[in-house]
Amino acid sequence: MIRIPLLIASAIILAPGALAQELSDADRAINNTIAVGEATQAPTQWLGAVPHFVMIGEFDDYTFAINAPDPEAAGVALAGKREYRPNGEALDFIDFEVALDAVIGGIERSIEMEFENANFAAYEFPADFALQGAAFPEGNLSNLELEFEWEWVEKSVVVNEEALFTDGTLTFALNEGEADERGLSDSGVIGGFVTVTRDGQTLAISFTAPVREAEIDE
Amino acid sequence: MNRGAAVTLTLLLAAAPAGAQAPVFATITAVAESEAVEADPDDPAIWVNADDPAQSRIIGTDKQVGLVVFDLAGTAVQRLSDGRLNNIDLRQHVSLGGEELTLAAATRRDDDTIVFYTIDAEGTLAPAEPFAFPGAPREIGDDIYGLGLYHDARSGRLYVVVNFKTGDVFQWEVTSTDDRLALELRREWSVPSQPEGIVADDALGSIYVGEEDGGIWRFPADPEAEPIGTMIDAVGSACLPVDDVEGMAVGPSGGPEDGYLVVSAQGVNRYVLYPRRPDAEGRQPCLGGVEVGTGPTDPVSETDGLDVATGVVTQEFPRGVMVVQDDRNEGFSRNFKFVSWADVLEALGLD
Numbered sequence: 001m002i003r004i005p006l007l008i009a010s011a012i013i014l015a016p017g018a019l020a021q022e023l024s025d026a027d028r029a030i031n032n033t034i035a036v037g038e039a040t041q042a043p044t045q046w047l048g049a050v051p052h053f054v055m056i057g058e059f060d061d062y063t064f065a066i067n068a069p070d071p072e073a074a075g076v077a078l079a080g081k082r083e084y085r086p087n088g089e090a091l092d093f094i095d096f097e098v099a100l101d102a103v104i105g106g107i108e109r110s111i112e113m114e115f116e117n118a119n120f121a122a123y124e125f126p127a128d129f130a131l132q133g134a135a136f137p138e139g140n141l142s143n144l145e146l147e148f149e150w151e152w153v154e155k156s157v158v159v160n161e162e163a164l165f166t167d168g169t170l171t172f173a174l175n176e177g178e179a180d181e182r183g184l185s186d187s188g189v190i191g192g193f194v195t196v197t198r199d200g201q202t203l204a205i206s207f208t209a210p211v212r213e214a215e216i217d218e
Numbered sequence: 219m220n221r222g223a224a225v226t227l228t229l230l231l232a233a234a235p236a237g238a239q240a241p242v243f244a245t246i247t248a249v250a251e252s253e254a255v256e257a258d259p260d261d262p263a264i265w266v267n268a269d270d271p272a273q274s275r276i277i278g279t280d281k282q283v284g285l286v287v288f289d290l291a292g293t294a295v296q297r298l299s300d301g302r303l304n305n306i307d308l309r310q311h312v313s314l315g316g317e318e319l320t321l322a323a324a325t326r327r328d329d330d331t332i333v334f335y336t337i338d339a340e341g342t343l344a345p346a347e348p349f350a351f352p353g354a355p356r357e358i359g360d361d362i363y364g365l366g367l368y369h370d371a372r373s374g375r376l377y378v379v380v381n382f383k384t385g386d387v388f389q390w391e392v393t394s395t396d397d398r399l400a401l402e403l404r405r406e407w408s409v410p411s412q413p414e415g416i417v418a419d420d421a422l423g424s425i426y427v428g429e430e431d432g433g434i435w436r437f438p439a440d441p442e443a444e445p446i447g448t449m450i451d452a453v454g455s456a457c458l459p460v461d462d463v464e465g466m467a468v469g470p471s472g473g474p475e476d477g478y479l480v481v482s483a484q485g486v487n488r489y490v491l492y493p494r495r496p497d498a499e500g501r502q503p504c505l506g507g508v509e510v511g512t513g514p515t516d517p518v519s520e521t522d523g524l525d526v527a528t529g530v531v532t533q534e535f536p537r538g539v540m541v542v543q544d545d546r547n548e549g550f551s552r553n554f555k556f557v558s559w560a561d562v563l564e565a566l567g568l569d
Contacts, residue, residue, distance in 0.1 A: 108546075
């Protein structure tokens, strides 16, 4: 979003979406490149149980080059969340999220991944899930909703992107934490590896995130 | 009780009438902002201090916590930790049980209830008695969500209209006996998919329901009327190119039945305006929209709930204030932004 001086704003008639960013090439490079840490190759497998976040690839006009083998040292706040749905006296583990907040290129940016299944707790990890479009799918199926957003205040730029990835694979590698008698756990760690393809672009993501929160979807 | 169903919805959305102006889009700036809330703000309501507009109050939901009340400088002056309150609305000076009251109502997702507060002459909230009522007459399969109050300008009756994530909508009449509130179900209907925003146009007798992925529905507010919906704009249009349709408010301008319906188009971080009064064919063509960019405050992103009050006339807000939720601030925090209603109208070339 480019700031338009108020006095002339009323005279400007634009097509929908035309208020989107009109940045210089240099500013666009800053805005559209999300790079953390040393350059690295895209991961080809899960990188292990130590908390980390590595995301390499492209989506639309955005390039992701996040290499945070030690998130805290890289100034990356990483958090996982589990979501459950009651099933009789028990809880089905239907959803998990991994969220990242960090100042990247001088801009406070947030990235969030969310995965769904009818009950992830029904599997022994590591387990592979093919990505597809249905919500809370039965069997070895999941989906990935990726959201990233930020405001570049100095440039009056707002980025708020969401995408559902239906072509790819999730390896759910690690799910540890103390659980109550119904299976609810708001602690421990979640880890996995994702590769997705969309419009000829690819993203590869390896993560292990501390779980900070759990929610029951009544 | 009048019970409608989704099949009574009528899709009257049509191409813009011949000669209609293309929507105008512009960027404005906020005048001020609130303190950050603790968790996740959603929906504001504005209490107008008619004697001293500068002492008006902004009441905002904080979805994991309850309510926060702000003054016009954005300072929190009251906090109410009453649960997962999602949407809020208020009406001032309503007559219930022979008493004049100012009431606020909110949806509470913890137990799918509607909770009520009284507001005193200083804008301080207190729980009403009783405080909470079931939002539906039976078990609904998902959370209670949106809420709007309807104060029938002709009969003086007060209604609270709530929706659930399932699409179910319930219209309850609010009464009071011996200083105790009571609700009576008057009508129910549904929309095809998850709604949230609700606002009533008290003067024109309409209830608007925002179907997040669908569009904006207009229903007759009279509880005796068939709940036949008219979609005034659909997701995919010039003003709502992508979902979600979120908060809605009536923004008066001119006469008591003039002004605009203001709708939060979340996917494009924009507030879009429609005329309050439908044309002869029942259309309310979109007039345009504003985004809130960098100025005295940071921009507004992922727009959600909003409210407009033209009674809050101050030096900063010469024609009233529009208060909007802002999903993103420095330090990964969230708050409410205060926008001059005059700036919105001027930017779009509206009276």
